[in-house]
Amino acid sequence: MEAFRKQVREAFPLLQRQVHGKPLAYFDNAATTQKPQAVLDAVDNYYRQTNSNVHRGVHALSQEATEAYEQARKTVQNFLHAAHSHEIIFTRGTTEAVNLVAQGFGKSVFQEGDEIICSVMEHHSNIVPWQLAGADKKLRIRVIPVNERGEADMESYASLFNEKTKLVAITQASNVLGSITPLKEIIRIAHSHSVPVLADGAQGVKCCLTDVQELDCDFYCFSGHKIYAPMGIGVLYGKEKWLEKLPPYQGGGDMIQHVGFDKTTFNSLPFKFEAGTPNVAGAIGLQAALQWVENIGQEKLIRAEEELTAYATKQLQQLPGLRIWGTSARKAAVISFTLGHHHPTDVGTLIDFMGIAVRTGHHCCQPLMDVLGIPGTVRASFAAYNTQEETDRMLSALQTAQQMLG
Ligand code: PMP
8 A cells, every 4th residue: 555655645746845854744634635736737727717707607707617616516416425416515614614504503493502412522613613603592512422542422422312402513533533433323313313413524524435315414514625625615515404494604696586675585505505706716626636536536545544544553652651542443544642741842843843744732622632631632644645654754753852852
């Protein structure tokens, strides 16, 4: 698989660059992935050849742009195995997708004293939108704990439901612990209580093969930039019946059927949720990224990441005082660790000077850090273009950092 990873790597121009005079080993893929040439070309080509506003033009360019944008929607539909393309809403990313659903539930579903269920390992973007949307209804968030391996405690989960439970909002994969949650079982249990489920696929979209119909997921959110696509484009998948039920998120052009000062009626799906000029180039870049993934084969890309994660885990375990946080049986390509009592920022800063890019801190998961009793971790996260050679370099950089820190 090392040869395969090296071959994949060649498609990514940025990975050729150096930082601090050293070859770059980019291990911050859970924050954002680099972009293959195919994605750069698709965006460049769109602006050189097609750029025009969508949906409202009769001229050729506008029609071409509209067709390309709607084709991108179909590509996302096929990638997620959604039943209809109008169940795919383009957003800025996962954060906006969660906010869209949260605001809709705040206006049309939540009643005073209602509850939702989240896990303790949620990213802030799957916590705060619910707090904002539910504040005036005194919405209570009930929390699924994790076991010592960082896996969602399914017994506790099953015990959290009652007649006030209106939603389960849970991650598909933790950006800190790497744990891949048993989404299908989580959804089955929620549905047995007639409660819908929103899955945060920000991390899961790259490391899991996702079929929203097979999962029977009510909502699924992801960000393009975490699966080789540009920033500023993401997706909300919602079952038709839910998207029909929820009110519009923002008002503006394109989301209306007829506007009057007394009364306005709204456009059909998916346009009801896409107010204003959309990120057409982003959608086209996302399409190119998903096609790039599918042309190589997502399963193969996942295997390449998994194998490297296992290799890096073994490497890191050689370091005295290193502790890995999150040892779930099913794990995304993420390794969070602490190195003795050294502050994660010191470790991250030192190895950056050796060309190793990792993320440090709370990773937007402060509630999880509180439960773990640590201020943060160092996080190395992998993509299919990372190599064993690079992880070997990370190991020796960490050894040097450890010596320097004493
Ligand atoms: N959820 C998870 C699990 C994430 O890792 C992230 C990004 N770090 C988000 C949500 C938010 O994604 P975005 O910032 O792209 O909206």
